[in-house]
Amino acid sequence: MSSSIENLVNREYKFGFVTDIEADTIPAGLGEDTVRAISAKKHEPAWLLDWRLKALRRWTTMKEPHWGNVRYEPIDYQDQVYYSAPRTAKPLGSMDDVDPKLREAYDKLGIPLKEQQVLAGVAVDAVFDSVSVGTTYREQLAKLGIIFCSLGEAVREHPDLVRKYLGTVVPYSDNFYASLNSAVFSDGSFVYVPPGVRCPMELSTYFRINAANTGQFERTLIIADTGAYVSYLEGCTAPKRATNQLHAAVVELIALENATVKYSTVQNWYAGDEEGRGGIFNFVTKRGKCAGANSKISWTQVETGSAITWKYPSVILQGDNSVGEFYSVAVVNHHQQADTGTKMLHLGRNTRSNIVSKGISAGQGNNSYRGRVFVGPKAAGARNYTQCDSMLIGNRCGAHTFPYIEVGNDTAQVEHEASTSKIGEDQIFYLQQRGISKENAVSMIVAGFCKDVFKELPMEFALEAQQLLGITLEGSVG
Amino acid sequence: MLDIRDLQAKVGGGNDILKGINLAVKAGEIHAVMGPNGSGKSTLAQVLAGNPAYEVTGGSATFDGRDLFGMQPEERAQAGLFMAFQYPVEIPGVSNAYFLRSAYNEIRKAHGEEEVDPLEFLDIMERNLALVDMDQSMLQRSVNAGFSGGEKKRNEILQMAVLRPRLAILDETDSGLDIDALRIVAEGVNKLRRPDNATIVVTHYQRLLNHIVPDFVHVLSAGRIVKSGGKELALELEEKGYDWLETPAEAVA
Numbered sequence: 001m002s003s004s005i006e007n008l009v010n011r012e013y014k015f016g017f018v019t020d021i022e023a024d025t026i027p028a029g030l031g032e033d034t035v036r037a038i039s040a041k042k043h044e045p046a047w048l049l050d051w052r053l054k055a056l057r058r059w060t061t062m063k064e065p066h067w068g069n070v071r072y073e074p075i076d077y078q079d080q081v082y083y084s085a086p087r088t089a090k091p092l093g094s095m096d097d098v099d100p101k102l103r104e105a106y107d108k109l110g111i112p113l114k115e116q117q118v119l120a121g122v123a124v125d126a127v128f129d130s131v132s133v134g135t136t137y138r139e140q141l142a143k144l145g146i147i148f149c150s151l152g153e154a155v156r157e158h159p160d161l162v163r164k165y166l167g168t169v170v171p172y173s174d175n176f177y178a179s180l181n182s183a184v185f186s187d188g189s190f191v192y193v194p195p196g197v198r199c200p201m202e203l204s205t206y207f208r209i210n211a212a213n214t215g216q217f218e219r220t221l222i223i224a225d226t227g228a229y230v231s232y233l234e235g236c237t238a239p240k241r242a243t244n245q246l247h248a249a250v251v252e253l254i255a256l257e258n259a260t261v262k263y264s265t266v267q268n269w270y271a272g273d274e275e276g277r278g279g280i281f282n283f284v285t286k287r288g289k290c291a292g293a294n295s296k297i298s299w300t301q302v303e304t305g306s307a308i309t310w311k312y313p314s315v316i317l318q319g320d321n322s323v324g325e326f327y328s329v330a331v332v333n334h335h336q337q338a339d340t341g342t343k344m345l346h347l348g349r350n351t352r353s354n355i356v357s358k359g360i361s362a363g364q365g366n367n368s369y370r371g372r373v374f375v376g377p378k379a380a381g382a383r384n385y386t387q388c389d390s391m392l393i394g395n396r397c398g399a400h401t402f403p404y405i406e407v408g409n410d411t412a413q414v415e416h417e418a419s420t421s422k423i424g425e426d427q428i429f430y431l432q433q434r435g436i437s438k439e440n441a442v443s444m445i446v447a448g449f450c451k452d453v454f455k456e457l458p459m460e461f462a463l464e465a466q467q468l469l470g471i472t473l474e475g476s477v478g
Numbered sequence: 479m480l481d482i483r484d485l486q487a488k489v490g491g492g493n494d495i496l497k498g499i500n501l502a503v504k505a506g507e508i509h510a511v512m513g514p515n516g517s518g519k520s521t522l523a524q525v526l527a528g529n530p531a532y533e534v535t536g537g538s539a540t541f542d543g544r545d546l547f548g549m550q551p552e553e554r555a556q557a558g559l560f561m562a563f564q565y566p567v568e569i570p571g572v573s574n575a576y577f578l579r580s581a582y583n584e585i586r587k588a589h590g591e592e593e594v595d596p597l598e599f600l601d602i603m604e605r606n607l608a609l610v611d612m613d614q615s616m617l618q619r620s621v622n623a624g625f626s627g628g629e630k631k632r633n634e635i636l637q638m639a640v641l642r643p644r645l646a647i648l649d650e651t652d653s654g655l656d657i658d659a660l661r662i663v664a665e666g667v668n669k670l671r672r673p674d675n676a677t678i679v680v681t682h683y684q685r686l687l688n689h690i691v692p693d694f695v696h697v698l699s700a701g702r703i704v705k706s707g708g709k710e711l712a713l714e715l716e717e718k719g720y721d722w723l724e725t726p727a728e729a730v731a
Contacts, residue, residue, distance in 0.1 A: 424567065429530065429531075433555055434578075445572070452571070
């Protein structure tokens with residue numbers, strides 16, 4: 001059976017194509033010149049260049065972190081390309097100005113960049129290598145005062161907002177990868193929802209790494225002002241390449257009083273081949289701050305891709321009665337490694353957090369949950385509930401749990417539940433005996449295992465996530 | 479319908495548990511397979527259903543003319559072979575309704591029929607729920623998760639009612655059932671009886687056969703059928719136990 005389990009995981013990565021497009025690239029290497037060149041290409045104001053340079057100087061004093069339960073060859077940061085943009089003759093005036101090759105690439109990905117979006121009701125910003133190639137629905141959103149554009153544009157058109165919030169949740173000195181990102185970030189998405197406005201549609205960004213040896217360092221900043229609501233979706237793919245590619249993104253979320261931000265990710269970066277060659281190193285810092293009372297930040301992630309995933313979407317629960325949530329499905333197969341989880345930092349009174357983590361390991365994959373629940377001395381009445389379940393498929397994979405709990409207020413309640421199970425051959429046989437194929441049986445069992453997380457995803461994303469899970473695990477049972 | 483010849487089988491790397499079973503089942507018939515613990519009666523059910531933990535080491539079986547052992551478990555199910563499990567398996571997070579509709583549609587697809595949508599399927603379910611005295615709430619519950627022993631067995635019969643198999647094999651469905659649940663299960667099976675389907679009831683005790691009356695009774699001992707007869711054989715076993723059969727086993731076989 002275990003050899004049969006292996007057969008189910010082996011399906012081709014269907015987003016592995018490369019688009020042949022002329023690119024404007026800054027040569028490999030990282031120094032002040034690189035940072036100045038990026039900033040100049042983007043016509044940035046002096047304050048932002050200064051901020052980037054401070055981050056770079058800080059970064060040069062830092063060491064790459066190795067506390068994660070992941071293994072890889074050293075990364076040569078001087079051998080990376082830090083900026084690559086599709087070359088266009090003139091600035092994009094409308095979606096029709098987008099390079100047809102780029103449009104074709106997004107069509108292959110199933111990302112609607114034009115009219116289909118009107119039907120889909122999803123506003124999409126697409127980041128191809130380093131720059132944002134177009135934002136749909138902008139006018140409709142603008143009527144409500146919602147700003148949804150690339151971060152580069154926001155720096156030009158809404159500099160006060162960017163300057164007020166950039167780096168307030170993830171400072172440039174935060175950690176090795178966040179500092180690197182702060183120095184060289186190329187583009188990303190910016191969202192601002194004004195007071196009392198409920199964003200009427202899901203906002204979505206699609207990230208794509210195309211160029212070889214290029215790192216993607218996007219930076220996303222989302223602000224929900226007092227009483228506002230926004231739900232944001234992020235999807236990612238990359239071509240198949242034999243060498244590893246670095247992805248070090250930063251996402252900052254800010255929820256003011258009574259505001260809610262919901263952030264969902266389906267991460268399907270190229271995972272490397274069956275022998276573990278190539279694939280994306282996904283070293284990402286995601287953090288939200290519940291700055292105001294009664295605010296809420298909810299992270300939902302489905303991580304199926306990347307050779308290595310290192311990310312901990314976290315929430316700083318500063319406002320009284322604020323709520324942080326983390327729902328995660330992480331799947332590893334072949335030689336994939338994931339060290340992922342969350343941090344919930346309870347600072348305000350009566351703050352609550354809920355963590356549901358589902359880890360699935362197949363092939364020789366290695367999956368670690370790492371979580372920190374911190375309750376500060378002033379966080380009277382704080383509550384946390386953590387549920388952390390692992391499922392093993394086959395005999396050569398691994399599942400690990402590293403929970404850290406620090407409680408500084410004795411009125412707090414913290415609960416942690418964990419379980420580990422193997423996918424049951426008896427379960428598979430039971431479904432087969434009812435006429436369901438082995439592959440569909442595995443998908444059904446795994447989807448059932450992940451149900452508590454999938455139900456948090458917006459509908460269209462939930463279906464995609466379920467399919468992706470089926471594809472990722474195909475061949476893991478045979 | 480089912481023709482088993484000289485079937486030998488074992489579990490994992492052990493010795494043969496079945497040592498030459500011959501059995502023919504025709505449409506419209508109910509066969510009871512009885513025997514003491516360890517005689518191989520559950521093994522027979524598992525082998526026919528295709529449980530990969532069991533290995534066929536000799537003999538053959540055809541199901542409606544097809545080589546049963548050349549078919550995957552799901553192909554056997556799609557061809558109309560159903561086994562009610564002695565220990566129904568829990569599948570957390572998968573609703574009974576979704577699971578049953580998937581199974582129903584897989585079988586329809588295999589017969590070149592169109593799949594039914596969730597609303598049509600709800601109608602089908604409503605007609606069948608009453609048969610096993612269950613209400614709609616169980617459709618949204620996860621498959622067998624947190625079900626009582628009786629609920630699990632009734633859920634097996636519900637699946638059987640919905641999937642309408644050619645051949646149903648009940649593997650010790652009576653074990654662990656109280657008398658009321660036993661009656662509900664047996665009535666369900668009786669109502670599902672048709673001239674074109676057949677049932678094999680695997681059981682240790684005669685009591686289920688008070689409710690489901692068999693046409694034939696076979697007694698298994700040490701991997702062989704040592705005696706076959708009509709329904710009165712079951713009563714005789716009830717009275718005398720299994721011991722009296724074991725000595726002359728070779729002679730009878």
